Amino acid sequence: MQLDLNLLTALDALLEEGSVAGAAARLHVTAPAMSRSLGRIRRTTGDQILVRTGRTMTPTPYAIAVRERVHELLHQVQGVLAPSRELDLATLERTFTLRWHDSLVASSGPALLSAVRAQAPGVRLRFLAESSIDTPELRRGEVDLEANANPPGAPDIRTESVGETRLVVVVRQGHPLTRVKTVTAKRYAAAEHVTVSRRGNLGNALDDALARLGLTRRVVATAPTEAAALEFARGSDLLISVPEATTRSAVADLGLVVLPLPLELPSARIYLSWHQRYDTDHAHAWLRTLARTALAVDGASSCDLPVR
Structure with a gap:
């Protein structure tokens, strides 16, 4: 029997996405084309691979058993067939998202x-x-x-x-906290805050740290980006707690003041x-x-x- 390696690619996508529509989107083909590929896979393996359960599709025991093997086989095939020539950056034309x-x-x-x-x-x-x-x-x-x-x-x-890295507190020039000798957790909590959240969350790990000290703060606004939040802080007595490294240049450009964060927080990490x-x-x-x-x-x- 002659094997079609395209079916291996389709099977991997179907098992990863768990749906015909998802696999089609992943491989940039139409849903009918992916449905035909699923039909061929079913005939080749003698197994349904995915069965409908209500509005979703569920992998069969066979599909679950071979999922990792299929993925590893595809990875090996791609490694064998991948071009081994040197990358010519001067002529490379590509768009990365x-x-x-x-x-x-x-x-x-x-x-x-x-x-x-x-x-x-x-x-x-x-x-x-x-x-x-x-x-x-x-x-x-x-x-x-x-x-x-x-x-x-x-x-x-x-x-x-x-x-x-660490979080720091950013306030406008002349903010009341700039006139105290030490920014304590109590003074920090007593101020009004603006937070950054793409989901609009009013609370975060800072509130948990304050709660452990028996303190609460008042968040009066959220902003979807740090640039917007810094503008809020520049024009009011609101303070914002932000990553020092990523906002250093913006803080300098806006004439804002950086103060230490008076809380013990474990460092978060950034991932690529x-x-x-x-x-x-x-x-x-x-x-x-x-x-x-x-x-x-x-x-x-x-x-x-x-x-x-």
């Missing part, structure tokens, strides 16, 4: 873009705003590289820690994430190297961003 935390785009994006343009002028970068919900674009191939504080839990996502399909992609590996370097510029690889 990146979903980075907004403060990382502001602090490290310019360095990455400058390096890319200097080495591969035919490459374009698409920076997307973070979504208010967790999205599967990495798995679907719609996003090439993510950088934020949320390490994906999916086994097919590669995740690399690129550092950590990509789908494992790009492990042997020379151009993607080149971009990852530049991204690591850009995130390390001026300490920006050590970014303490609260999970939102």
Whole structure:
């Protein structure tokens, strides 16, 4: 029997996505085409692979048993067939899509873009705003590289820690806290706060730390980005607690004052994430190297961003 390696690719996508529509989106084919591939896989294996359960599809015991083997086989095949020639950056033409935390785009994006343009002028970068919900674009191939504080839990996502740092308090010039000798936890809690949350959350790990001291704070507003929150702080007595490394230049430009955070908090980490399909992609590996370097510029690889 002659085997079609395209069926292995389709089977891997079906088992990873758990649906015909999801697998079709991941492989950039139509749903009817993926349905036909599923039919061929069923005839070849003698197993249903996915069966409908209400509105969802459930993998069969056979599908669950072979899922890891299928994925590993496909990975090996891709490694064998991947071009082994050297990457020619001067002639490379490709568009990469990146979903980075907004403060990382502001602090490290310019360095990455400058390096890319200097080495591969035919490459374009698409920076997307973070979504208010967790999205599967990495798995679907719609996003090439993510950088934020949320390490994906999916086994097919590669995740690399690129550092950590501390939070600081930022206030306007002349804020009452700038006139005290020491910013205590009690004084910090008594102030009014603005927080950054793409989901609009009014609370975060800072509130848990205050609660352990028997203190609470009043958050009067949330902002979707740190740039917006810093503007709120500049025009009022609101204070904001932000990662020092990623906001250093913005704070200086806005004439704001940085104060120490009077709380003991464990450092959070920033992660660079990509789908494992790009492990042997020379151009993607080149971009990852530049991204690591850009995130390390001026300490920006050590970014303490609260999970939102």
